[in-house]
Amino acid sequence: MFLTSVLSTAPHIERAEKKTLQGSGIPLTIESVSKTFNGDAGLVEALQPVDVEIAAGEFVCLLGPSGCGKSTLLNIIAGLEPASSGSVFANGERIRGTGVDRVLLFQEAALLPWLDVQQNVEFGLRQAGVPRKQRADIARHFIELVHLSGFERHYTHQLSGGMRQRVAIARALAIDPSVLLMDEPFGALDAFTRDHLHAELEAIWSSTGKTILFVTHNVREAVALGDRVLVFAPRPGRIVSEFRIDLPRPRALEDHQVVDKTAEIMEALREAIGEAA
Amino acid sequence: MAKTLDQSPITDTPTVIQRWRKSTWGRWSIRVLFYVLLVIIWQAIFQSGIWPDYNVPSPLEVLSSLLTGFQSGQFVPVILASLGRLVVGYAISLGSGLVLGLLIGRVSLLKETIGTLVLGLQALPSICWLPLAILWFGLNDRAIVFVVIMGAIFSITQGVEAGVRNISPIYLKAARNLGTRGLALYTQVIFPAAFPTILSGLKQGWSFAWRSLMAGELLYTTIGLGLLLENARDLLDTEQVIAVMLLIIVLGVAIDALIFAPLEKMTRKRWGLNG
Numbered sequence: 001m002f003l004t005s006v007l008s009t010a011p012h013i014e015r016a017e018k019k020t021l022q023g024s025g026i027p028l029t030i031e032s033v034s035k036t037f038n039g040d041a042g043l044v045e046a047l048q049p050v051d052v053e054i055a056a057g058e059f060v061c062l063l064g065p066s067g068c069g070k071s072t073l074l075n076i077i078a079g080l081e082p083a084s085s086g087s088v089f090a091n092g093e094r095i096r097g098t099g100v101d102r103v104l105l106f107q108e109a110a111l112l113p114w115l116d117v118q119q120n121v122e123f124g125l126r127q128a129g130v131p132r133k134q135r136a137d138i139a140r141h142f143i144e145l146v147h148l149s150g151f152e153r154h155y156t157h158q159l160s161g162g163m164r165q166r167v168a169i170a171r172a173l174a175i176d177p178s179v180l181l182m183d184e185p186f187g188a189l190d191a192f193t194r195d196h197l198h199a200e201l202e203a204i205w206s207s208t209g210k211t212i213l214f215v216t217h218n219v220r221e222a223v224a225l226g227d228r229v230l231v232f233a234p235r236p237g238r239i240v241s242e243f244r245i246d247l248p249r250p251r252a253l254e255d256h257q258v259v260d261k262t263a264e265i266m267e268a269l270r271e272a273i274g275e276a277a
Numbered sequence: 278m279a280k281t282l283d284q285s286p287i288t289d290t291p292t293v294i295q296r297w298r299k300s301t302w303g304r305w306s307i308r309v310l311f312y313v314l315l316v317i318i319w320q321a322i323f324q325s326g327i328w329p330d331y332n333v334p335s336p337l338e339v340l341s342s343l344l345t346g347f348q349s350g351q352f353v354p355v356i357l358a359s360l361g362r363l364v365v366g367y368a369i370s371l372g373s374g375l376v377l378g379l380l381i382g383r384v385s386l387l388k389e390t391i392g393t394l395v396l397g398l399q400a401l402p403s404i405c406w407l408p409l410a411i412l413w414f415g416l417n418d419r420a421i422v423f424v425v426i427m428g429a430i431f432s433i434t435q436g437v438e439a440g441v442r443n444i445s446p447i448y449l450k451a452a453r454n455l456g457t458r459g460l461a462l463y464t465q466v467i468f469p470a471a472f473p474t475i476l477s478g479l480k481q482g483w484s485f486a487w488r489s490l491m492a493g494e495l496l497y498t499t500i501g502l503g504l505l506l507e508n509a510r511d512l513l514d515t516e517q518v519i520a521v522m523l524l525i526i527v528l529g530v531a532i533d534a535l536i537f538a539p540l541e542k543m544t545r546k547r548w549g550l551n552g
Contacts, residue, residue, distance in 0.1 A: 080450055100456045110451040114469045114547045124455035126465075157549025175455065 025211030026101065026178040028054040028077065032086035035072045035237075045236040046072045049086060052230065052239070057209040061226035063216060063265070069237020070215045074181045077213065078104040090179065100124065103177040107184045109164035111156045117143065117167050118152040124175035142170040146200065162193035166200070173204065179211045186221070195253065198224060202250055219269065220262045224251045231269060241268050334516045342516040343523065352505075356528070359490060359501040362418060366425030367486050374430050374482065378437020378475075379463075392438070395431050403428035403485060404492040411497065421493040421501075428489030429482035436478010440471030473544050480537050487529060 034049040047069030054060055062070040075081040077088050079098035088095045090102060103124075111120050121139040130138070143149055146166035156164060165185055172180060186194040202225065205212055216222050222229045229243040243265055247257050297303040316336050322328075323335040346352040381392045406427045410420035444467060452466040468475075494503020502525055509517035 078454055080454060098453050098456070104450075104454050106447060106451065108447065110447045112448060112451070112466070112469070113549075114472065116547075123452070127452075127456035127458075127461065155547050155549065171455070 024178070024209030025057040026091035027056045028052075028179065028211060028213075029089040029092075030054075030073070030077070030086070031089065033073065033076055033083045033088060034085045035069065035076060035081070036084045048236045048238040050239050054211060054213070057211055059205055059212045059214065059225060059227045061214045061216060061222035061229045062232060063219060063222040063229050063269070064232030064237075065217055065234060067237070068232040068234035070232050071183050072237065074104060074183050074213060074215055077179070078102050078181050080104065100128065100175050101177050102179040102181060103172040103175065104181040104183060105165075105168055105172055105185045107187050109156075109161075109168040109185075111159075111164055111167055111171075113156040116153050116155050117148065117159070120156075120167055121171045121174050123171060128175060138174055139170075142174045143167075145173070145204070146170045160193075162189050162197065165189065165197060169201070169204075173208075177210070179213070182212065182214045184215050184217070187216070187218075194221075198253075199250070201225070206249070219266050220253055220258065223247075223258050223261045223265065224253050224255075229265060231265065243268075331513060331515055334519065338516045339519045339523070342514070342520040346517070346520065346524075352524070355500060355502055355505055356524070358499075359494065359503070360528070362422050362425060362501070363486060363490050366422045366490070367429055367483065369422075370426050370429035370433055370482060370486065371479070373426075374433030374478075375437055377430075378434040378478075379441055379467075381434065382438040382441030382471075388438070395434050395438075398427075399431035399435070401427075403489040404496070407493055407496060416497065418499065421490065421497065421499070424489045424493045425486045428485035432482035432485055433478050436475050436481065437471065440474030440478070441467060443474065444470040473548060476537075476540055476544060483532075483537070491525065 030050060030052040032049040032051055033047070034045070035047040037044045037046055050069075050073065052060075062073065064070055072081065076083045077095070079095055079102065090099070095102070112123065115123065118136070118139055121143055122135045125135040125138060140149075140152070143152060146169055148163060148166055148170070151159070151163070159167065168185070186197055189197070198221070201212075204210075214222070214225055223245055226245055229245060230239050231241045231243070232238065233240045243261070245261060247255070247261065251258055291299075298307070319336050323330065323333055327333075377391070377395070381387045381395070403424055406424050407420065410423040414420045414423060448466055448470050449462070452462060457466060490501075491503055494501040495507060496503075502521060505521045506518060509515075509521060
């Protein structure tokens with residue numbers, strides 16, 4: 001496959017033995033992970049100890065209102081923040097800081113504004129020491145994948161919000177991570193762009209089989225995308241319930257089954273928030 | 278009933294004159310015209326005799342002084358001497374300023390200590406360093422270069438510090454997440470992210486360096502543009518005074534156009550108007 005033939009010559013991109021050649025996802029184990037911040041007003045328990053098992057290639061949505069620890073958990077899994085207690089295991093190994101097998105996508109795309117689209121997408125590859133020509137080829141492949149061919153020389157300020165997110169996705173995919181951590185990536189976009197990106201994301205997921213953790217406060221989005229939905233509640237941040245979404249794919253936001261399931265979850269959310277209030 | 282477009286009194290298409298004014302040819306023509314007009318007014322003032330001709334020489338006399346200076350071979354070594362001091366002084370300021378600014382920007386303790394010193398020293402006009410510099414280095418070039426350094430280094434340091442301090446933390450998060458480590462974090466993320474602010478610090482530093490150089494050269498006689506000015510004044514050669522002033526202006530503008538303007542243009546192109 002194009003991807004593996006090109007990537008196999010990059011010495012610094014490590015592969016876990018349990019993954020298949022297609023670069024598919026790895027399982028995650030979150031063991032009693034909690035996070036407490038030392039704020040001005042004293043200790044703030046952002047996340048109570050959570051235990052979650054995520055299978056390889058599973059699409060899990062973390063759902064909840066603001067301030068319930070979902071983003072914190074994602075940052076911990078990405079290695080950008082240390083957990084106050086507990087550990088995260090990626091493919092059986094305890095994680096230690098950031099790793100290119102777990103890439104985080106932010107709400108604001110976080111493109112580097114002094115680089116154009118091509119250079120942004122190549123960024124991770126450059127850090128991995130991939131030679132110039134290969135970098136360019138891989139980057140071009142992913143830019144095409146997110147339907148942005150022709151925009152390689154554009155700079156961030158010349159792109160719309162939706163385009164920036166697509167570049168961020170291309171940039172993340174270029175280094176072939178086993179886990180995609182997405183922190184409300186479509187939150188700042190309009191409904192049309194969001195629907196379009198849902199479809200693109202689902203296509204990417206089904207063809208690559210990566211493990212995806214998707215944080216959102218939009219219940220319907222969670223139901224439309226996820227295999228599983230973990231519902232969080234705030235103050236203190238914790239998981240209050242879990243739903244399995246067994247609906248056939250591809251799903252559309254208007255599907256009756258999606259709408260029904262959404263209603264079910266929203267009811268559960270209301271109860272959970274009601275308890276916390 | 279709705280008005281059709283061609284009945285609208287507002288026209289969107291620019292007139293021929295508006296388009297010409299926006300074109301490069303148009304813009305330069307207007308500038309040249311403006312300066313030619315200024316010279317004509319100058320000549321008129323000269324010929325009117327309001328002021329004596331030893332105070333206000335004619336534009337032709339100034340031009341002739343300029344040309345003689347170059348033809349006699351007097352100007353070129355002088356220009357090189359002045360620029361040489363400027364370049365050496367600025368280079369030292371640049372190197373030290375980058376390091377110092379980076380340290381102050383990243384280490385809070387240093388900001389609270391050395392940072393305040395930098396702020397304080399910047400309040401001292403750099404030319405005030407000349408007496409001390411002469412006492413330290415003696416009556417030579419190094420004293421002036423020292424003054425140039427004192428002029429530029431604090432601006433550059435502050436520009437670097439501000440740039441480094443004001444980087445959006447999300448760039449660092451994203452970069453670390455994509456596998457950036459150690460030195461690469463500084464060269465590939467921190468420095469480019471801070472560059473627009475650093476550039477304005479560099480520009481300001483350059484401006485102060487230029488001023489410090491001229492002030493130093495005027496006060497302390499050594500081969501340079503400042504000495505030329507002094508000599509001309511001494512000899513009551515107003516043409517030469519104005520000619521050298523024009524020369525200094527042209528040098529300053531040329532350096533800005535050749536070095537800083539392209540850098541600013543590149544920054545604006547990449548960052549959009551936020552750069």
